[in-house]
Amino acid sequence: MADIAIAPRRAKTEIREASAWDQLKHNRNWLGFWFMVPALAFLIFFLAYPLGLGIWLSFTDTRIGRVGQYVGTENYEWLWDDAIFWLSVFNTLLYTFVASAIKFGIGLYLALLLNENMPFKAMLRALVLIPFIVPTVLSALAFWWIFDSQFSIISWSLKQMGLITENINFLGDTTWARICVIFANIWRGVPFVAITLLAGLQTVQPSLYEAATLDGASRWQMFRFITYPLLTPIIAVVMTFSVLFTFTDFQLIWAMTRGGPVNATHLMATLSYQRAIIAGQLGEGAAISSAMIPFLLAAIMVSWFGLQRRKWQQGENND
């Protein structure tokens, strides 16, 4: 009441209809749109446009130095009959599944280990990250030397111990080459899995383990019934990323084997690069790249379902 009494009279005369521009200035959606523009532009120029261009190129016979013609699905028809392409698909799947499975196993083991109370815990956690912070190409070069046919330290050590007489032809033998690149990929990928899972483990309340101890759970039962179920959401995320990174791996293979010997380690990414850039067949290379999309979409679908909030995560969290 007092407010009304002391309100200045003339204020009334200044009230006018808000113009469209005034309304727009105060519209939160309009403002929100402008805040999103930079991110949107970034996504369009660096993700959507290259992806669209890649898919378009796969339907043309573009070569380096020559604008291509639309050729329909000709590139894909060629690839369908190309044994090397199918070999690269097989290699990629083998590489992804074997490396991801082992990365998950070792990563989870390391995370559980680092979550325990032990001396030098902080230092050990830092050490685990080392493979992750070394540039891929540098570590690939190091592995290249480690697996060198003449100067391999592994062959040398085994010879010194008298276990073998001849150098092992690590990168020259098809089976050995596959093992070597998978090993290098695992070495590089484990820290990401381990550290992310460790972060997940640390969100589990210690009192849950105490309650489980009193309920009579053994160490294994605690892992099986408490740790693992509580960790599943983060496992879904970390393994999706791990699978995506491994599936699209290029650097490590290119630096170590360039897809050899006899295409035994050619992944779809390296084959695409070889056909498109080295051989200049941009259309065909683009078709190989585009052929990766269904596989990647499948992996993303898995993650999408894995990431969905489980029933127990729903509802208020007021603890």
Next chain:
Amino acid sequence: MSSVQIRDVRKSFGNFEVLHGVSIPIEDGEFVVLVGPSGCGKSTLLRMLAGLENITSGTISIGDRVVNNVQPKERDIAMVFQNYALYPHMTVADNMGFSLKLRGAKPEEISTGVKRAAEILALTPLLDRYPRQLSGGQRQRVAMGRAIVRDPQVFLFDEPLSNLDAKLRVAMRTEIKELHQRLKTTTVYVTHDQIEAMTMADKIVVMHDGIVEQMGTPLELYDTPANQFVAGFIGSPAMNFLKGKVKSNGVAGFEGPNGVKLPLKTAPANSEGQPAVYGVRPEHFTIADDGAEAEIVVVEPTGSETQVFAKLGGEQIVAVFRERHQFSPGDKVRLKPDPALVHLFDETTGKRLNG
């Protein structure tokens, strides 16, 4: 059900000793409350009883068995945690049946056990919910249900009500007491809230800085506190303490701050002039013509009673009256402590001096 014996138990973390030889006998079916300010070692003692902490020295026995080196799961105890520690990914029924499942019980056995406990705590309609979908009080009941299902020798409660709002806390307090009256399971309950201790306990153990200050029934502790710490800790509003000297020659009395004369029923022998602390509970003041003069500072009516803050001999004291006096700040009143109900403590040791 079982008795529990805690004998000269000590606990050190590194070189730092937090429990300095604690002995507490707990009888079969007794409801014992460990109470004390934070850091007094009460929770540590409870965790040692549960087997979550090692016992540095001394023994703890449950029933006739010394459990110092017995695994937690073999001790046949159940614990309710402060944050409830419910498994977030399990339904209420699964949470409650988890211990039975680990024990290898048959599914029918588990569901009967869970149903029985759910009925006791009125949890039956919530059995399919997840902890996140429950309110604080419901979670608290699930945590208790999980303990009941196991039908243990001893229940342990670690500040179970401190995460609840005031109203719910009072309701749950009654519920826990009722549950104990029904199940008659030996219970050890830790809290820092003396009201919880007073209302629930058969026996209260007041702890302070890693030792037991006093144990006894709630009213024993209230009526004859063994020392100044217990006197100040038990009771709300807290007991008033006035420093001064004992008068034992002629009529027994007490000379308070600034020469205020206070009544005393009997003085300890040969105590003339001995410096001491005079303790009066707020509810033991009456208005009397022969009382000591005090000036009223603040009056706080709560409806059932009125708390009056006043200056007595320059010291701030609080008095509680059930009668509705018309006081206003600045009024002078004559306050007289009931001589039969006052407490006298040694000034240096804090030990009780009168009987």
